[in-house]
Amino acid sequence: MNAKQDTGKPGLRQKALAGLSGRNLILVGLMGAGKSAIGKLVANALDLPYVDTDQEIETAARMTISDLFAQYGEPEFRALETRVIERILAEGPAIVSTGGGAFVNPVNRELIARSGLSMWLKADLDTLWDRVRRRQTRPLLKTENPKQTLKDLMDKRYPVYAEADVTVLSRNVRKETVMRDVLKALAALDGGKTREE
Numbered sequence: 351m352n353a354k355q356d357t358g359k360p361g362l363r364q365k366a367l368a369g370l371s372g373r374n375l376i377l378v379g380l381m382g383a384g385k386s387a388i389g390k391l392v393a394n395a396l397d398l399p400y401v402d403t404d405q406e407i408e409t410a411a412r413m414t415i416s417d418l419f420a421q422y423g424e425p426e427f428r429a430l431e432t433r434v435i436e437r438i439l440a441e442g443p444a445i446v447s448t449g450g451g452a453f454v455n456p457v458n459r460e461l462i463a464r465s466g467l468s469m470w471l472k473a474d475l476d477t478l479w480d481r482v483r484r485r486q487t488r489p490l491l492k493t494e495n496p497k498q499t500l501k502d503l504m505d506k507r508y509p510v511y512a513e514a515d516v517t518v519l520s521r522n523v524r525k526e527t528v529m530r531d532v533l534k535a536l537a538a539l540d541g542g543k544t545r546e547e
């Protein structure tokens with residue numbers, strides 16, 4: 351695939367890569383923010399490796415995250431999550447999509463700060479809810495009122511996600527548009543130093 355074509359604007363790719371300057375890009379944010387879907391598109395556009403920590407965890411544990419929560423409990427999931435993040439960030443540079451709870455752990459925030467650029471994909475409740483309501487893959491949302499659970503997690507976690515290096519709105523627009531917003535945010539870090547080819 352022609353990566354330049356993918357970004358919709360020649361030069362944006364180079365500027366985004368310059369802004370990232372060889373670091374890992376770690377996407378953080380609540381369930382449904384688009385970390386996994388947009389992360390893949392960004393990796394493709396920048397021709398960089400893509401890693402999803404949830405997928406790595408399921409591969410390592412040889413079970414789904416739901417089964418991991420059910421059989422071993424959330425503390426065991428969180429311990430595995432930190433081990434996976436530590437391994438992945440050492441292998442960089444890559445576009446890394448984390449699970450929604452990863453950045454909440456200060457140990458993970460330190461690992462991320464030491465080895466990459468953290469980016470919060472921030473979305474409003476209705477956008478998040480519309481994206482997660484149809485699938486039963488998130489154990490934390492298996493509650494009486496999952497939309498309220500999501501709102502409670504927003505209230506608790508948004509101040510922490512706000513500590514990320516960069517924030518990009520995950521708007522209710524096409525995924526490719528959000529992907530380009532991510533590239534523009536990276537390009538802005540380059541401060542115009544990179545000339546277009």
Ligand SMILES: Nc1ncnc2c1ncn2[C@@H]1O[C@H](COP(=O)(O)OP(=O)(O)O)[C@@H](O)[C@H]1O
Nearest residue numbers: 381382383384385386387388481523524525528
């Ligand atoms: N901008 C978008 N427009 C439409 N659907 C989206 C957008 N971003 C994500 N999605 C969809 O919403 C769902 C949740 O996205 P996902 O990437 O799994 O979020 P996260 O990894 O942050 O939990 C997926 O079905 C994904 O395809």
Ligand SMILES: O=C(O)C1=C[C@@H](OP(=O)(O)O)[C@@H](O)[C@H](O)C1
Nearest residue numbers: 380381382404449450451488489
């Ligand atoms: O918010 C959370 O604590 C979680 C988010 C999930 O990842 P996504 O954010 O990709 O859904 C997954 O890691 C697990 O269900 C826990």
Ligand SMILES: [Mg+2]
Nearest residue numbers: 385386404449
């Ligand atoms: Mg995900």
